[in-house]
Amino acid sequence: MRCRAVQIAAALTVAFCAVGFGEPSDMCYGEILVRPNSDTRFEQIEKVVISGGDRITRFLNLWDIYKIQCRIPNPLDVSRTTIEIAYTERIEYYASTRLFRWVVPNYPLVSASFHYPNDPYFGGFAGADTIPDQHYLELIDALSAWDYQTGLPSIRVGVISSGVDIDHPDLAANINPVDGYDFVGGVHGSVEEALNPGIYSMQEDGNPDIHYFGDDGWGEPDPSCGNGLSDYDSTYSPDRAVSRGTAAAGIIGAEIDNDFMFAGLAQCTIVPIRAINAEGWGYTSDVLQALELASILDIDIVYIDLAVEDDIVIRYGIDSLFTCGATIIAPSGDTGCDTVLFPAGYDNCICVGSCTSELDKSIFSNSGTHIGIVAPGGELEWGEPAELIWSTGVASVADTSRGYSPGEHIAYSGVGTGLSAAIVAGVLALVRAENPSYTNSECYSIITTTATDIIEPGWDNESGYGLLNAYRAVRLAQIEEYRPRPQKNSIEIVPNPFNVSCRIETPGTVGIFDISGRLVRTMEAGIWDGLDNSGENLPSGIYLIRPLIDGDNRVARVVLMK
Template identity: 30%
Template sequence: MKKVSLLLVCFGFLALGSSTSSAKDKRVIVKFKGATRADLVWANGGIVENEFRILKGVSAVIPEERLARLWAHPAVEYIEEDRLVYAIGKKPPSQPAQTVPWGVSKVNAPLAWTLTTGYNVNVCVVDTGIELTHPDLKDNIAWNVSFVTGAKTGNDDNGHGTHVAGIIAGVNNSIGVVGVAYDVNLAAVKVLNKSGSGYTSWVIKGIEWCVANNMDVINLSLSSETYSQAEEEAINTAYNAGLVIVAAAGNDAQTGNNVQYPAAYSTVLAVSATNKDNAIASFSSYGDWVDIAAPGVDIYSTYKGGTYATLSGTSMAAPHVAGCAAALLAFNPALTNAEVYAKLTSTATDLGSAGWDAYFGWGLVNLYAALQ
């Protein structure tokens, strides 16, 4: 049961554009034993970027699953990663040892990882973008696109979207953090600028892109206090196309608690924020638009500059739910978006008043319970 109000244009993210690229592909250098055989790269679904004269080889982007087949060809001498190099004094920061953030544990994601890690589910982070070279995210970023004037790619120049992405899909490696659904394919859909704001039209274009490119889940950690009919129509179109749409409920509890959009639209799963003690966050907006709750206080995740940061907000709560939705879809791809909503809300850990309430919705999202 969600409500409606009036009209405006600007969005901000909830924490206290158009060129595209794709792939879970690998950038490699291929050296040949004899004459350069660029045709072998193309035959294995790759794209040749450079052909070298100084050695018999090429640089290429090739699907990871085709590398072994290419390397097995008798004409190939070796394949190596096309690694990044840095100006002296500009090395990226050293990476901390991997930890499982408390929010990821709280939604029972680690218990669920024996059953699902979100593999092959496509998740749109409609936000400030994602840092495309972040060492704890880059292997999961499959697409990037920008609808922000002056921004040519989905790279994050703010940090907010990168933080959101790490909650959903921080890579399960030896560094940093691990996300709720660490095997999903991420789309960095940039609709907010460097200062964290953007126009409704940019958000609509981002949603439109997600529909056109067969995404499964959209995370919207952004809001406005003003109703937009155009935005609601775009979101309803995405929902009718089968997408799961998750949005932050808002951080307005102490400053008027006004209705927040897109969270208040009826086809959106609106998420409030909780702390480590399962209490509602002091800032978390509440009302009849809230569907479910998730961790949103002192959340450690990826951040711009190849770093990590601790942030609070319903912006951090929403991606916990988006990650759970992706993991659930990977476990059972036949589920409709309505069935995903129902499973997540019906298996949530009840908090506050018995049953639904305006603060926690149906309760704290519980991925492991949703899989049973």
């Protein structure tokens, strides 16, 4: 990874850090992400941006991070090096204004959390080794757990990945596509599109479904199924990430007892959020929007299919989402290194590694001081799959060479810590169903306390606290003495929904935002009468309540009905 940082005053860091396997030359030229200082007014920022001929936009609803679109040379007239220099100069200029905590490029995040076999019989039935199975359910004692808990639809699990095949017959009953969203695409500027024709010239359509044909703004075909090419890096398999979100969703919440394909660990509600494209990467801004949406929707458990280098923007999103009460799970990474990747390496994320059916560490699984727990994730021998994890999948354009039609509902096989993390997310959905009052910290305590010790006695940097044990986790959640008292971490709103007035219970000043992210009322916590700052009645709808305290990113929803 290339990295250089410029310190300006004590509070400001300008980082030029490639994340994942992306290089600085792959950044979204012309786009900069900035987070203002706590005492910086938007009017100050806007004045500086406009004076430089640039444009600033707010792409998040609640979090105070902005996107600056810089005016840089036309790529048809100058060299790429000239563009890089101009872009760097704009970043350094905004850093020198001392208006921001940090100023960073909008980098692509290239995940290292799944391995994809190039097996010509992928998804087929040619031989015993290609017959789908779910051997991992026995390894984690899921069948015994199901005797006590199979999940609740009220427990929602966000899957931040490459999208989900929402009408897959084994998933459709447990998917909530209404709250889901597709953040991939969007206009990133003519510079980026000119440098990379065919990759970026697309619009986000909001639809997190993976499909080929459909009238949703993409036309035919839909790029969520890929294009059969290795656009980002020719060393990767074409369309390598198309099934990632669908596979994770199937492990977590495929319909059980429907006499079809697979049994999901928890009969919960899956909320698909697409932030990663068919090639397995997404921009920092796309992933940040996905994390913010998960916080706005108040999702219980968030699985994030990402394993990249440390990134200050993603760290902010993870910390903010954790503060809102979500339990966040991420893979340790599949590069076989002795340090974990991120966001799994952050304190507010459960870091999951992979083990084999023989209870050894998978050769590809990253290890390190942040490993919390392991779950089955398959194995490689000499670079080839030796043990597979199976789940639901969806065929890509590249899969036409194997006899599939793009968008076809299929069975998927692969190996990786991303699949291990999905298994942990499914068991956490069972734990939360058994005791919805558990906080995110208590969920972590439950699964690590009940893990089966493997490899080395006690905690070790390869398996953490051991192998996930679904049965023990669910049973411990049932023990009355272990039930925690609900922590006073949420913003209480009573009544909700309300008609005339409601009471907002949390210390200090709060901001009330409409669903578009516009601040409509600032007030001391207490009785809100449904009026805006000018004393006018606000229309019926969903409003978001957030404390106006630096570092406090809790968000609560309230419904005004008139």
